[in-house]
Amino acid sequence: MASDDSAQKPLPAPDADTTTFWRGLREGKLLLQHCRQCRNAQYYQQATCRECGSDELEHKSATGRGKVHSFSVVYRAPGPAFKADVPYAVLLVELAEGPRMISTLTGSDPEDVTFDMEVELAFDQVSDDIALPRFRKA
Amino acid sequence: MSDTSLRGKVAVIGIGLSAVGKVPGRSPLSLAAEAARNALADAGVAKSEVDGVLSSHAFASPFHRFSVAFSEYFGIRPTFSNTLQVSGATAATMFSIGAAAIHGGLAKVVLLVAADSLMTGLTPDLALRSLTESRDQQYEMPFGIPVANTFAMTAHRHMREFGTTPEQLAEVAVVHRRHAAQTPGAQQTTPITVADVLNSPMVTTPYHKLDCSLISDGGAAFVLTSAEHAKALGIGRPIYILGCGECYTHEHIFLMPSLTSTGAVESSRRAYAMAGYRPSDMEVAGIYDCFTGTVVMMLEDLGFCRKGEGGPFVADGQISYRGQIPSNTHGGLLSFAHSGMPGALFHFHEVIAQLRGQCGERQVESAGLGLVHSLGAGFATNATTILGTEGTL
Numbered sequence: 176m177a178s179d180d181s182a183q184k185p186l187p188a189p190d191a192d193t194t195t196f197w198r199g200l201r202e203g204k205l206l207l208q209h210c211r212q213c214r215n216a217q218y219y220q221q222a223t224c225r226e227c228g229s230d231e232l233e234h235k236s237a238t239g240r241g242k243v244h245s246f247s248v249v250y251r252a253p254g255p256a257f258k259a260d261v262p263y264a265v266l267l268v269e270l271a272e273g274p275r276m277i278s279t280l281t282g283s284d285p286e287d288v289t290f291d292m293e294v295e296l297a298f299d300q301v302s303d304d305i306a307l308p309r310f311r312k313a
Numbered sequence: 314m315s316d317t318s319l320r321g322k323v324a325v326i327g328i329g330l331s332a333v334g335k336v337p338g339r340s341p342l343s344l345a346a347e348a349a350r351n352a353l354a355d356a357g358v359a360k361s362e363v364d365g366v367l368s369s370h371a372f373a374s375p376f377h378r379f380s381v382a383f384s385e386y387f388g389i390r391p392t393f394s395n396t397l398q399v400s401g402a403t404a405a406t407m408f409s410i411g412a413a414a415i416h417g418g419l420a421k422v423v424l425l426v427a428a429d430s431l432m433t434g435l436t437p438d439l440a441l442r443s444l445t446e447s448r449d450q451q452y453e454m455p456f457g458i459p460v461a462n463t464f465a466m467t468a469h470r471h472m473r474e475f476g477t478t479p480e481q482l483a484e485v486a487v488v489h490r491r492h493a494a495q496t497p498g499a500q501q502t503t504p505i506t507v508a509d510v511l512n513s514p515m516v517t518t519p520y521h522k523l524d525c526s527l528i529s530d531g532g533a534a535f536v537l538t539s540a541e542h543a544k545a546l547g548i549g550r551p552i553y554i555l556g557c558g559e560c561y562t563h564e565h566i567f568l569m570p571s572l573t574s575t576g577a578v579e580s581s582r583r584a585y586a587m588a589g590y591r592p593s594d595m596e597v598a599g600i601y602d603c604f605t606g607t608v609v610m611m612l613e614d615l616g617f618c619r620k621g622e623g624g625p626f627v628a629d630g631q632i633s634y635r636g637q638i639p640s641n642t643h644g645g646l647l648s649f650a651h652s653g654m655p656g657a658l659f660h661f662h663e664v665i666a667q668l669r670g671q672c673g674e675r676q677v678e679s680a681g682l683g684l685v686h687s688l689g690a691g692f693a694t695n696a697t698t699i700l701g702t703e704g705t706l
Contacts, residue, residue, distance in 0.1 A: 181442065187451035197451075218567070219452050245473070245572055247465035249457065250515040253445040254438075257457035265462050265517075267567060275567040279456045290473050307455055 184256040186305050195234055196220040200306040205296055206234040207272055218274035239296030240313065241270040248285045264288045268310055282311040320587050321706045323412035324543040324551035326536050327356025328665050333531030333650045334500035337433040341371035341379075342386045344428035344532040349387060352534035356548070358422060363536075365393035365420030367411050369403040369427040369654035372443050373434035383426060393420035401601055401689025402559065403427075404657035405696030409557040411537045421538060427655040428532020437528045440653070449565055461525055461604065463566040463691030465517045468606025470572040472519060474621065477609060479519055481624030483510035485605035486523050486647055488633050493644025495675040500527050501648045510605075524605040526646035526656070533658035535665075550669045553706060555590070555682075556699035558583025566691045576695035577614035577686060584684070584697035585616070592616030595699075596680040597667045598638050599660025601688045602645040608632070611686055612640075615697070639677045642667060657687035661698070668702050681705050 189197040196219070199206035208217045212229035223230050245267045252258045264285035269275050280288060281297050293313035298306045329351025331344040345368070353360055366389070368380035376382035380396045393414055397403045404427070411423040431440040444460040471477050487507055493499035505523060513522040543551040560576030560583075563569045585591060592615060600615070602608045609623035617638050618626040626632070632640040643649045643663035646656050664683040666672050681702045688695045 184457070185446070185450065185454045187455050189451070193451060219565070245466040245470040246518075247462050247469055247520075248515075248518040249459060249462060250517060251459065253457055253459035253462075254442045260457065263457070265456060265458055265466070267466055267572075277453055277456060277458065277565075277567050290470075301455075305455075 181255045184301070186302055192222055193220045197305065199234065200298065200308055201304065203298055204236040205239055205308050207237050207274060208232040209235050216272045216274055218270070218276050238271050241268040241294055241310070243267070243288060243290060243292045243294060244269045244275060245290070246288050248288070262286065266294065266310055268294055276308070278308055278310050280311070281309040318587060319409070319412050319416055319557065320555050320589070321553045322416045322540055323537055323554050324540050324548065325554070325665055325700070326538055326543050326546065326548045326551055327352040327358060328662050329353070329355055329534045330662060331428055331532045333498055333652070334529055335432050336430070336530040339430060339530065340434065341374040341428045341430050341532070342383060344430065344530065345383050345426045345534070346387050348428060348532040348534035349424055349426045352424070352536050356536040358536055358546070360387065360389050362422050363389055363424045364391050365411065365414055365423035366391045367394065367407045367423060367425050368396050369407065370396060370398055371427070371429040372440060372653055373430040393423070399561070399689065399694040399696070401603065401654070401657055402687045402694035402696040403654050403689070404661060405557065405685065405687045405698045406559065408537070408554060408661070408698050409559070409696070412554045412557070415537060415539050421542060423537045424534060425537065426532065426534040427658055429653040429655055430530045431528050431653050432530045434530065440528050452565060459517055461520055462517045464604045464607060465520045466566065467572045467610065467692060468604065469519055471606060471610060474573055475624070477606070477624035479511055480507050481628050482519065482524055482605040482609065483507040484628050485602070485608045486510045488627065489602060489641055489645045489647040492633070492642050492675065493648035496643045496649055499644045499649045500529055501644070519606070520604055526603045526651040527648070529650035529652040531650050531652045532655045533662050535661065550702070552665050552668050552700050552702060554698065555701045555705065556584035556586070556588030557697065558587065559696040561694055563693055569692060573610065574620065575610060575614050575688070575692040577611055577688060577697065580695040581615045581686065581697040584699050588699040590682060590699060595638055595682050595684045597642065597664055597677045597683045598640040599657070599664045599683070599685040600640050601657055601660065601686055602641055602647050603651070605647070607688070608640070611688070615684065615686055634677065642672065642675050642677060657685065660685050660687065664700060668700060
């Protein structure tokens with residue numbers, strides 16, 4: 176069932192796997208996990224490498240640069256909390272380091288987004304504890 | 314084929330629907346019970362003979378163990394049961410797990426049943442929010458991603474890579490509506506044109522309102538038993554499970570290996586291999602059509618046309634009567650009904666009815682082999698089932 180406080184945007188609740196990631200964002204860094212064993216770089220945060228299973232993971236700051244692999248501009252909000260924001264562009268960004276992530280565009284017209292558009296990270300402090308990683312046109 | 318293969322070992326001996334579409338005042342359990350009653354009557358089997366029940370979760374029901382709650386509601390005490398959850402692909406897994414349970418001796422007569430009340434029990438707004446909130450709480454939900462959005466991004470990328478056009482996507486909706494017009498009880502039967510689809514409000518690019526499936530109430534049920542027991546019961550037209558395959562490639566859309574090639578390639582490869590048939594042997598299909606672009610991509614991944622040619626294939630009339638693979642002849646999720654998890658069960662119901670020759674004016678002539686593909690969660694889950702008449706064993 177849907178939650179009752181539908182006018183509130185959902186905020187991530189960091190868990191044991193992800194505390195470091197969200198602390199990094201608060202400090203202005205998008206952390207990727209790099210595996211010391213197989214060199215795999217991964218997004219999102221977890222206890223082990225998804226490729227080789229090693230738990231020797233090291234957090235490194237991403238450059239924050241990437242390009243739009245795909246996108247979709249939302250005209251019908253998924254709930255009351257997002258109604259005032261439409262239209263907004265949801266981006267599937269391919270980071271320079273390789274991993275892809277989901278985010279939204281900030282700072283320019285969502286209808287101008289194109290495939291392979293160069294983007295860069297923009298931190299959006301949405302609460303005392305949480306900064307969301309959004310992207311702006313580079 | 315090895316002795317452990319499920320090919321032809323289990324037959325569908327009963328099929329049934331509840332009232333479908335906008336059905337106010339009915340709980341998911343009540344709709345499930347109606348579908349189950351109809352399926353058992355169709356099989357000529359008493360509910361006391363059912364010893365297995367498989368079901369899926371219902372958004373409008375408070376029961377987490379839906380199959381257990383259903384059994385109590387329906388007045389049966391099965392000795393094999395589960396409530397399965399792999400999103401839209403659950404329907405197919407009900408068939409494969411039910412068949413495996415029968416073949417492995419865990420149950421003799423398995424009832425597959427699912428129903429939901431998304432339209433009137435939950436309301437469309439709450440249904441969409443429930444689906445949205447089933448996504449990742451940390452990495453997806455904070456960005457306001459509608460359920461259509463992940464599918465939209467795959468379709469968008471498909472357009473980019475292969476030149477698929479909005480008009481070709483719209484044609485999928487047009488064909489489905491035409492099919493639904495011949496289906497008693499279909500939720501949307503008013504004819505639409507490509508222009509109607511393109512002029513309907515944009516939901517999330519490239520999907521307009523009419524590129525998106527419906528929100529409905531309703532359920533379906535099926536009775537499975539072994540091929541031997543089906544014969545002993547004197548079932549007139551058993552439909553056999555010939556092949557099944559599944560594939561799970563990711564959970565998060567950002568970890569989908571390719572936006573334009575899905576787990577359906579592997580799930581269907583496995584199903585064809587078990588059945589011993591090829592895509593070109595299929596005479597009727599049920600293809601999960603949560604969005605128009607989904608059908609285009611599945612036609613490619615299921616092997617009905619080459620990668621990138623799904624759009625022209627549809628525009629060329631290949632998914633309707635006299636086309637290469639008549640698909641979703643009931644109208645699909647786009648025009649017949651989409652009540653959530655049971656959605657793909659309607660595809661099973663239609664393909665089995667087609668194979669039995671029961672579809673009246675929408676009958677595909679002498680169809681003996683059919684394929685159903687169900688999928689969910691932005692292509693995270695894929696499952697293919699191949700069904701056939703006695704003559705295809």
